[in-house]
Amino acid sequence: MEIMDLTGSERRVWEAFPSGARIDLTAEPEESRTLRAQVLRALLLGDHRSDGEVAALRVAGARITGTLQLRYAVAESAITLLACTFEEPPDLYGAELRQLNLSHCTLPALHAATVRVDGVLRITGCRIPGPVRLGGARIAGAFFLDRAELGPTEGQLAEPTLQLNQATVGHDVHGPGLVAHGEVRLQGAAVSGAVQLNDAFLDNPGGDALSAKTLAVGSDVHGMRLRALGRVNLRGLQVPGQLNFAFARFANPGGTALRVSSSVIGELWLREAPRIDGEVTLRRSQIDLLNIPPEAYPDTVRLDGLVYTTLDPHEPAERRLDLLERELEGYVPHAYEQLTTAYRRVGDDAAARTVQLAKQRRHRATLPAYARAWGHLQDVTVGYGFRPVRAAGWLASLLLLGTLAFVLDAPRALKPDESPPFNALAYTLDLLLPIVDLGQEKAYAPDGGAQWLAYGLIVTGWVLATTIAAGVTRTISRQ
Template identity: 60%
Template structure:
């Protein structure tokens, strides 16, 4: 390499490279956004960096490395399919063109605090961490299919341009494999963040992130697999958060989050398998929620967080927190978008209450299920259901039957005590007893010999017919309730 062709900054970088030492070109109050104005003393050509990384000088007993801070990089850093054996650290730099590392093999790749028009690094193989911490990247960051033996750090990064509708995702990690974590608290993305089919050995951290894709998909993470958690506390997402088919063995933590996609689906986690889903202290969701066929161990969602449209068919969970009366949970089960009746959400809520030993709440849910089902039946079936509900609460309120029977018994006894019905055969009839006469009318399978011996007339005859009919209805509903109770046990 001819030293006469190098800028002052390049000379310093070349001398430091074989020794693995750093070159800091930064000034006080430096801002890489204004890097286009930096002069030759801070300018490094991309072609020079490429030649240095692929065929730079080495020093015996030292580990070479590119460590530059505060440089203006002109041209395109083209390392496509290249093999770079050392670490690449370009901090606080201003790149005129998007670096191309597609299919490259590198050690650590650190671009923290830099300004870039984009980054192409699909199929990258990195033997260390990849850092875009606090970077400002106007175009897409393409890391699809990459294999990282360390973590990806994107905390505080600013991706995309506010107000623009990018043609592709601003962060592309679909089908990537990250051995440890995707660490991106405070990430600001004006466009879609893609994690479709990605495999992360540790956790994904999106705490305090702002994902802004109004009318589109803010987080696209179908079939994402993480080793531990997905933390997104205080997440602000405008657009759909799509976690369909994701595998998150511990927590999907959306506490204090704000999810907004009016007129569309704000949160989709259908067919996902999650240890715990937390929406504690989250703002009410703006848009629909789809949890169909998801499997959860714990679901922590206060009732006020749920939106007007929720899809829960096939959702399975073991524990529901916070523990609240059934009356506060039941309205959620009628928020299916099509308004149809689905029995499974009622059965699942019943099972959750029984898991914590609240049998009273479980019975309330089952009663609500039967009442909801009644609205789908023909008129005659609805009438019969109303009678069962009023009489014994479909068997879940058995004390009602006793109260009805006691009320009818008292009414009949009082009326017939004041107005004795005439005997059919006075010489053979037993002494009239209004209490047992009323019991004979009410209880269809018991005969005290009073009903067949006396025949009321006029309005009292109609009263006897009413008592007989009510006795049959009560007896039938009690039998149905007892049968249902025994089946439950």
């Protein structure tokens, strides 16, 4: 393109390019703010440079007409287009760029799949109603999309609003205050730094608000005060640091609101988050520290296979047990064992026993009638071995009852000349304890009602001994 074809504003940009000077057209009249995309392309791909200077395209407030066509192009100069309005979506597919800054621009869409950026990519504060295609992009620096508004406010795109799937980002994905109407997709992406989505609003009711399956992050994922209408799907997520959703709101009525299954996470935080509207799935995940208050969980959860090291905050077992009753799969033994292990790890053995007792009771409901009857008996007598004081209470009560009864109605001696002196307490103990022989039971024989009481004490003693043995065996095996 010959330089005499340029308009006044284009000439200013052309002359400023070799030194990287900034041209601000914000205050210019409408007609003076127009730049043709082909002029910018000619600058970026030509040899219009000066020795000893660092060329760069730096323009603010322009209206760019036509398509900025850089498909498969190699642009060695940094591109900074601030608060510009694009009439057509830039085509950067497969391009190799030094740096790209489109902060506060208005674009119909952005087509930049498989783009390579040697520095940072910025769409801070942009308004882009169409799709932002960055699938397979390689960004050596950070990706800034803070306070950007993506997607149409009315209607819905036929594709994800933000596509960062299989992308590689060398530093952070920085998106505090992001507003996305439609799906944000980060499937298979690799981010060396952190993903920042504090105060973001992800709006895709009935679909995926955030799809980040198999996302690998080098440090943390922050979504404090995040609002998500639609499913947040984080299956296979890898976060060595924090996945922090403190104060966040998740809503997907009738479906899964938060899915963090088959993931490996250092810490998962939902501190002071309101009750989640929709199902929560944490199946098969491994989490070092799990901080989700019981009141944040919805009515249905999936926790089978979830492994965690520490629960925070420390809550009474009764508060945690209610959550296990909401398991969609019904009775899941692993969930009770995991909760027991967590309490034992912090030295709260009483809470651990409470969880194990609740597990036996829940399991009992799945058994046939005869097994449920035996389970009820173990529960009432010794609490399945986790309430051993109950057995002592039953024994003491029966011992007192028998002693008083046999004091009032002493049994007759079988051999009066050879029998030891009768002792009501020892006689009752002889009846109650199957493996104890104090010489009283064999020497005396009760009559009438006392005889039936003796039979009852013998049977009850065997039942207590059997249930105590079963409970003690179960407790020892758990330890």
